[in-house]
Amino acid sequence: MRDDDTWTDSFRDPVRAPKETPARRRERPAFNSGMWREVAFLLVNFPLSLVGFVLTVVGLSLGAGLMVTIIGLWVLAGALFAIRGYGSVERGLVRSLLDEDIAEPLPVGTGRSGGGAWRRFFDVFSDGLAWRTALYLFIKLPWGIFTFTVTLVSLIVLWPVLPWIARGLSTVDRALASSLLAPADLTQRVKELEQDRGTVVDTAAADLRRIERDLHDGAQARLVALAMDLGLAKEKLSEDPEAAARMVGDAHGEVKLVLQELRDLARGIHPAVLTDRGLDAALSSVATRCTVPGGVRVNADLPGGSDRESRPDSAVEGIAYFTVSELLTNISKHAGARTATVDAWRSADHLMLQVRDDGKGGATEEPGGGLAGLAERIRAVDGVFVVDSPVGGPTVVTVELPWRTKNRN
Template identity: 50%
Template sequence: MNVTPSPPAPRRRSRVNPAALASVIVGGLLFCSWFWISLAVLLTGLSALPALGSGLLLLIPWILAMQLAVRAERRRAVAVHGISVILPARRRSRREGAAQWIQNRWFELGSGAFWRGVLHHHLAMLVAGLFFLAFLVLLRIGWAGWELALAYGPFEVGGVELSRWALALIGTLGLVLSVAMLALGALADLGLARGLISGSEDDLREQVAELAERRQGAVDAAAQERLRIERDLHDGVQPRLVTLAMTLGVARTAIRSDPDRAEQLVGEAHSEAKAVMTDLRQLARGIHPAVLTDRGLDAALSALAARSRIPVELQVELADAELARLDREREAVAYFVVAEALTNIARHSGASRAAVLVTQHEGTLRVRIEDDGRGGAAVRRDGVSTGLAGLSDRVRATGGRLEVVSPEGGGTVLLAVIPPGTAAAAVRPTPATQEVLR
């Protein structure tokens, strides 16, 4: 399985930088406003739950706001502190439309990474708020010290007279300590980010489990492909080669006693040899068609549609820039999904037409095949009808999914969702990882 190299790591930032100091100020402002609003909504919603669940009217918007806040905190940790954020692969909904969005939100709600992000969001505001208040107090002391030194001269406090230099020293210390409070706040924020949202061993275990599932999908797909090749060779090419050898053997025996018969047999052997060569070309095309390598996915799918025994409406909506970025693995998976689907439609569905739509959005390739046949298709692993199981394994090996909707008498819709190839465990602010953070 080809794996796209992970994006380059962001340039390592210093522990304290202007962006980190500004982040403490912003966190302090949020502490004075959003922090208390969030806690009030949460506590009010929880207290209202016994009243016929009316608290859900507050808790559901709060949870959705927290999901947005957690994503923002992850991006901030990457942009401000330059740390890597490890996100465990989570379950994805196989539904469509609003149901898919709702189920994805539910799956995110059940992940430990989300609740750690919620805790980090509030602790970060609390810590930033404390250091921000200390910054404001010390800044005011420094400002007052310099204002007294420059405008009023010596100043008496509690019977002690402070000279201009003493007031200037107090003002300078106040200003320096105020900046130090921001620096300490930035370091505390960095520590919280590393401890709560940068990832944990549990996250890595989930990543390993996801990769193991992908590997098993690749193994299963390879086994299905090997069995198919063996079956095609055993049932198709091998008997024809045996017949060809027998024909040539009879022709060699009759070449002196019956030249006309031998000539006829050689002609039959020649025709059979050309037929075997055609079978071998078809078999090689089933392994990896040359047109896919030479001319790309669009041309290969057009050739499939042209060879289909039923009319096929093909629509490939890929921009040139996106098409150039398709790697060989995803092209091959998309091609074989369409090839196997059209073969099944022609053999088993009784359909009069088929439609194929291939689109790509933000790196994710979607292949939809629809027919108007009798329906009833399903992924089976009974050793008899395993075509869709092999396709499911191929798609699963890329980290994607294959959906089958096939009611009896209502036609069949196959949808293969193939994500961008990636081996990266760290989430970084690159286009390849934008979807992961959603």
């Protein structure tokens, strides 16, 4: 199963994979709800395209005609903003009636720092989507008149072939909308990166708060108490050596506890075994700390040791380690499982992880929950996170991570 690349493909992120719409799944036109939605779209093409055409021609012509004055600049910018906004109406109609999933674009000027409203005002003149939408609305009027006429005639006299006519005409509309109304790939990537950056920042802030809390409530409090005990022992050293010795012995025990807490805290930041010996050894180490009654079996086929070139990127190893660690903690606390299994292997340019337990199941990615947080962290590096947990179990969590991060040379 691990060597079969088609197995990996089945867990591709649905956000990044091409959406299989009902229109694409239909093998042949037929009299069904999809056809009637196509017919409805073709009939509203004319009135909507007329509004869009008037908006485009009047707005751009008026703005261009007044360019000799500063008013023309404002009129042209306003027309482009309005045209861009009207494109959202068209995208919504294409999505709802033609089942063509066209992503919404970012606001004008996204990705630039500073400038505020003035920056957005000037950016609209170089916004490719605004001009492509203007072209779409300009050519849509003659096409809308044609589709309205043909569809209306087909409803009356060409009824038997109506599904084929509707499919052919709506296919052209899908192509026009996908090519002219969809945001550019780079713009969409910027949107994804901004969302991922927010996830990474939130995760880093939460980790810092956790470390601060652990230091304040754990090691720091013990060190303060230890300093006070040693001060009292120093005062009693001359008058009651035996009591001072007992206090020093107690302080020695506290030092051991503080050291253990600091080791646990350091392991929570980045375990030494992960750096020195690789993910295989680190997963085996974290599995020994899981309190599942029947234990955790680890099956890892990964390179380890000091050969960094053969191992995944250190950031990927860290994400994989903490993902498995948190999943095993969830299994211990909530799953009611007797056994658990961790599988890790390489498939092409991806690191694959699968954590399975025989617990009660019913695990879901609820907003704000632990699994949702893991999923956000993994998807922030273009990974895939899939949970299969029917009620009654078993629960299987599959993770796919890039073997190398994209910013690595």
